[in-house]
Amino acid sequence: MANKIPTRIYLSEDEMPKSWYNLRADMKNKPDPMLHPGTLQPVTAEDLAPVFCKGVIEQELDETTRFVPIPEEIQDFYRAYRPSAVIRAYYLERMLDTPAEIYYKFEGTNTSGSHKLNSAGPQAFYAKKDGLTSLTTETGAGQWGTAMSMACAFYGLDLTVYMVKISSEQKPYRKTLMEAYGANLIPSPSNTTESGKKILEKDPNTGGSLGCAISEAIEKAVKTDKCRYVLGSVLNHVLLHQTIIGLEAKAALDKFNVKPDIIIGCAGGGSNLGGLIAPFMGDKIAGKSNARFIAVEPASCPSFTRGRYAYDFGDTAQTTPLIRMQTLGSGFMPSANHAGGLRYHGMNSTLSKLFHDGLLEARSEVQTDVFDAALKFMKVEGILPAPESSHAIKAAIDEALECKKTGEKKVILFGLSGTGFFDMTAYQSYNNKTMEDRVPSDAELEKGFATILDIPQNK
Ligand SMILES: *Cc1c(COP(=O)(O)O)cnc(C)c1O
Numbered sequence: 001m002a003n004k005i006p007t008r009i010y011l012s013e014d015e016m017p018k019s020w021y022n023l024r025a026d027m028k029n030k031p032d033p034m035l036h037p038g039t040l041q042p043v044t045a046e047d048l049a050p051v052f053c054k055g056v057i058e059q060e061l062d063e064t065t066r067f068v069p070i071p072e073e074i075q076d077f078y079r080a081y082r083p084s085a086v087i088r089a090y091y092l093e094r095m096l097d098t099p100a101e102i103y104y105k106f107e108g109t110n111t112s113g114s115h116k117l118n119s120a121g122p123q124a125f126y127a128k129k130d131g132l133t134s135l136t137t138e139t140g141a142g143q144w145g146t147a148m149s150m151a152c153a154f155y156g157l158d159l160t161v162y163m164v165k166i167s168s169e170q171k172p173y174r175k176t177l178m179e180a181y182g183a184n185l186i187p188s189p190s191n192t193t194e195s196g197k198k199i200l201e202k203d204p205n206t207g208g209s210l211g212c213a214i215s216e217a218i219e220k221a222v223k224t225d226k227c228r229y230v231l232g233s234v235l236n237h238v239l240l241h242q243t244i245i246g247l248e249a250k251a252a253l254d255k256f257n258v259k260p261d262i263i264i265g266c267a268g269g270g271s272n273l274g275g276l277i278a279p280f281m282g283d284k285i286a287g288k289s290n291a292r293f294i295a296v297e298p299a300s301c302p303s304f305t306r307g308r309y310a311y312d313f314g315d316t317a318q319t320t321p322l323i324r325m326q327t328l329g330s331g332f333m334p335s336a337n338h339a340g341g342l343r344y345h346g347m348n349s350t351l352s353k354l355f356h357d358g359l360l361e362a363r364s365e366v367q368t369d370v371f372d373a374a375l376k377f378m379k380v381e382g383i384l385p386a387p388e389s390s391h392a393i394k395a396a397i398d399e400a401l402e403c404k405k406t407g408e409k410k411v412i413l414f415g416l417s418g419t420g421f422f423d424m425t426a427y428q429s430y431n432n433k434t435m436e437d438r439v440p441s442d443a444e445l446e447k448g449f450a451t452i453l454d455i456p457q458n459k
Pocket residue numbers: 113114115116143144232233234266267268269270271272273341342386388389417418419
């Protein structure tokens with residue numbers, strides 16, 4: 001058994017990454033800059049200052065520093081729940097009877113249940129460093145709100161979370177968990193903000209939306225002294241923090257000289273996928289690897305596979321800077337199905353650029369196929385996967401079965417972004433066969449595209 005690769009590969013504390021990796025520094029074609037929606041000029045640090053804290057703004061706008069040192073305090077925060085293991089999926093391989101080697105990186109072992117804590121910690125740290133006393137954010141499914149509640153408890157900051165109303169009613173345990181960490185939970189829309197009041201006037205019984213919760217959280221941050229807003233995905237500083245996933249994975253695999261041929265992740269706003277692939281993509285851009293990269297998104301919200309590459313708003317209320325990205329239009333309303341964390345109209349700008357330039361592939365999957373893959377996986381691997389993460393499992397299984405056909409011994413790495421313990425309603429509807437696959441028609445997508453701005457940059 002001397003050369004056998006262990007089922008779980010861990011780094012020691014000494015081997016943990018000391019810097020994040022800024023992939024943009026190595027991209028020959030950079031993503032297009034964020035634009036101010038009024039002037040259509042690239043945003044400046046001053047434009048962003050009322051909303052975000054300084055450390056984060058600096059990272060968002062930096063496309064030249066290749067390695068960004070992780071402050072000691074954040075390395076310390078990471079050590080509380082990292083490194084996460086790279087797991088060799090021996091049992092899944094055996095079940096599939098594939099010659100492929102399958103590995104996955106599991107981010108679901110912390111209490112928030114997903115990779116989101118990797119960016120929540122740094123964002124709370126930078127807020128504290130700026131002398132802020134409180135933060136605001138929104139949460140849909142609840143993973144980001146939980147991660148931010150944990151990080152704010154750790155650093156001693158107050159947190160207000162605007163939770164999409166319908167979701168706060170459907171997921172009471174998420175709410176309890178966030179409150180246990182000391183967060184102030186407000187179902188959105190609420191009458192604590194002007195934007196919330198406006199929406200309630202129009203539709204008092206609305207269940208709310210992520211777009212509306214974002215607008216409330218930003219308004220509250222801008223109007224409160226020593227307070228800023230934090231976001232859990234989509235932006236490049238979030239992607240930067242998430243590179244801890246890819247850097248750990250690469251260091252762990254390097255110990256056994258394993259070089260992945262195919263790297264797969266699920267994509268909502270792009271942060272776990274971007275974080276996982278970054279160092280491997282860096283090698284590809286440098287001509288040192290010929291790996292393939294696959295983004296997997298839900299067929300119900302297909303921003304890569306059926307979206308447009310255009311400048312668009314990040315929120316439904318159209319208040320954010322314009323981001324050039326794969327988008328379905330900020331007015332796109334995804335069906336309320338359960339692939340919770342993947343229901344977002346846009347996509348991170350760096351990943352959108354890589355896709356546009358042919359360096360990143362994308363595919364979409366319907367939900368029942370995704371749960372089918374999740375059940376195959378959980379029966380042999382001993383982990384209950386999040387529905388979001390199971391999109392990546394589906395693609396990994398398909399690639400492994402392709403190897404079975406061709407006899408190729410490819411090395412597959414995928415991101416298992418979280419645990420499914422808070423998603424029992426979705427598993428239940430899969431089990432009792434009431435789960436539906438909703439794929440938007442072209443006409444429905446056109447409605448979303450019609451909300452994309454008609455500006456010269458989009459011609
Ligand atoms: C939020 C979430 C996602 C999607 O977000 P990305 O920014 O695309 O990574 C995926 N998986 C889990 C478990 C999540 O909580």
